Amino acid sequence: MKFVDEFRDADTAHALAAKIAALCEPGRQYKLMEVCGGHTHTIYKHGLEDYLPESVTLVHGPGCPVCVIPMGRVDDAMALASEPDVIMTSFGDMMRVPGSNGSFFDAKAAGTDIRMVYSPLDSLKIARNNPDKRVVFMAIGFETTAPSTAMTIMRAAQENLQNFSVFCNHVTIIPAIKAILDSPDLRLDGFIGPGHVSTVIGCRPYEFVARDYGKPVVTAGFEPLDILQSIYMLLLQLSEGRSEVENQYSRVVPWDGNPTALKVIGETMQLRPYFEWRGLGFISHSALSVREKYAQFDAELLFHVPGVRVADPKACQCGEVLKGVLKPWECKVFGTACTPETPIGTCMVSPEGACAAYYNYGRMNRHRVKEAVTIQVGRP
Amino acid sequence: MCLGIPGEVIELLPDQPDLARVDVSGVRRVINIGLLTDDPPVPGEWVLIHVGFALSKIDEAEAAAALQFLEGIGQAYADELEALAESRIE
Numbered sequence: 001m002k003f004v005d006e007f008r009d010a011d012t013a014h015a016l017a018a019k020i021a022a023l024c025e026p027g028r029q030y031k032l033m034e035v036c037g038g039h040t041h042t043i044y045k046h047g048l049e050d051y052l053p054e055s056v057t058l059v060h061g062p063g064c065p066v067c068v069i070p071m072g073r074v075d076d077a078m079a080l081a082s083e084p085d086v087i088m089t090s091f092g093d094m095m096r097v098p099g100s101n102g103s104f105f106d107a108k109a110a111g112t113d114i115r116m117v118y119s120p121l122d123s124l125k126i127a128r129n130n131p132d133k134r135v136v137f138m139a140i141g142f143e144t145t146a147p148s149t150a151m152t153i154m155r156a157a158q159e160n161l162q163n164f165s166v167f168c169n170h171v172t173i174i175p176a177i178k179a180i181l182d183s184p185d186l187r188l189d190g191f192i193g194p195g196h197v198s199t200v201i202g203c204r205p206y207e208f209v210a211r212d213y214g215k216p217v218v219t220a221g222f223e224p225l226d227i228l229q230s231i232y233m234l235l236l237q238l239s240e241g242r243s244e245v246e247n248q249y250s251r252v253v254p255w256d257g258n259p260t261a262l263k264v265i266g267e268t269m270q271l272r273p274y275f276e277w278r279g280l281g282f283i284s285h286s287a288l289s290v291r292e293k294y295a296q297f298d299a300e301l302l303f304h305v306p307g308v309r310v311a312d313p314k315a316c317q318c319g320e321v322l323k324g325v326l327k328p329w330e331c332k333v334f335g336t337a338c339t340p341e342t343p344i345g346t347c348m349v350s351p352e353g354a355c356a357a358y359y360n361y362g363r364m365n366r367h368r369v370k371e372a373v374t375i376q377v378g379r380p
Numbered sequence: 381m382c383l384g385i386p387g388e389v390i391e392l393l394p395d396q397p398d399l400a401r402v403d404v405s406g407v408r409r410v411i412n413i414g415l416l417t418d419d420p421p422v423p424g425e426w427v428l429i430h431v432g433f434a435l436s437k438i439d440e441a442e443a444a445a446a447l448q449f450l451e452g453i454g455q456a457y458a459d460e461l462e463a464l465a466e467s468r469i470e
Binding site: 141 | 383384411412414415416417418428430431432433435436438439442445446449452453454455456459460463464466467468469470
């Protein structure tokens with residue numbers, strides 16, 4: 001693993017931590033949001049908060065695709081799945097997300113034909129192999145998975161498949177960031193930009209954050225040193241009074257993203273006027289639906305979708321966690337009624353969810369863990 | 381799902397220019413490379429794969445780092461690999 005060492009060297013991490021501490025102005029508090037759930041995972045797995053001065057707080061953002069799916073939408077998918085002759089197909093991540101009457105797993109156990117697929121193209125194959133059934137693909141995710149759904153719709157059109165459709169729940173990250181910036185609950189100083197979403201959209205879409213809100217954005221990789229380096233870059237901008245978009249993850253993220261991926265999304269999907277996000281409420285132009293040109297593949301037109309808005313369980317505080325207002329361990333049911341095995345809220349379902357990341361690594365708060373943590377940076 | 385998994389391109393499928401066979405942690409499956417038309421990968425190169433589609437090319441060092449990260453996630457990556465093993469893209 002000679003390659004990995006360069007991203008995990010403990011001396012480099014300590015040197016970066018010292019540089020970060022040196023940039024912090026006495027008496028000033030810094031709140032930085034990591035938008036992506038993958039980053040949240042790295043931060044807790046490696047105890048990166050223990051490397052940071054007390055004045056630097058990391059706030060976990062909404063960048064976990066299953067965490068932001070509202071309960072009503074899960075119920076809608078269940079309604080589609082129970083229509084005659086329907087085979088519902090879904091990514092594994094979606095299977096345990098609770099709706100108001102249980103999850104896909106529960107429905108499958110009760111006899112509904114719900115199948116886990118790795119790729120939307122596998123869903124297409126199920127449709128080809130079952131011409132007497134109606135196959136619906138539950139499409140979820142940010143711009144990392146939307147191009148795959150788009151390519152699959154185009155392929156279905158080429159083949160003129162009559163029994164395949166998409167229940168489109170794709171969301172876009174930029175309006176969510178804007179909603180957080182406009183939220184009165186939270187004052188942030190900068191953003192650690194998502195890694196893999198940016199391979200598709202590039203860095204330009206974040207420019208409004210720097211220009212209109214005066215907050216720096218640094219797109220970051222997933223290794224512990226990537227995150228520390230990005231925090232350093234953010235604090236350097238703040239100390240110099242700059243707000244710019246910088247790309248720490250240029251070894252993977254092109255500044256302009258993946259133009260082909262953006263083109264196929266634009267070809268097959270359009271922005272919805274609004275869409276509900278769990279915890280964040282309705283956000284304008286924040287999700288995608290299938291374009292009219294491909295209407296024959298739009299499950300929302302082919303089936304009756306109840307579209308009933310369902311409030312989250314009272315005990316669940318995923319909303320506050322997704323907005324970064326509450327730390328996962330501050331939620332009333334965290335680790336007691338709500339665990340990865342029996343999740344009440346979506347943040348506990350996915351490994352990219354902030355609650356699951358906290359739970360799995362047992363990090364309750366930085367004071368408690370300081371002496372107990374063995375930093376994994378530097379370990380092979 | 382949202383996090384890409386690294387795969388090494390083993391061969392391009394001659395009759396289907398959009399498809400390639402890749403090796404992901406020892407699991408060999410067919411994926412779609414139609415989103416990399418500007419700079420198509422060749423055998424021996426590494427790609428980041430999201431739900432059966434290569435979204436970007438990466439170098440070998442990045443692939444090793446990405447793999448280590450995913451292995452650290454544990455069960456979720458095991459589930460993803462299991463799903464990939466079940467996948468039959470054509």
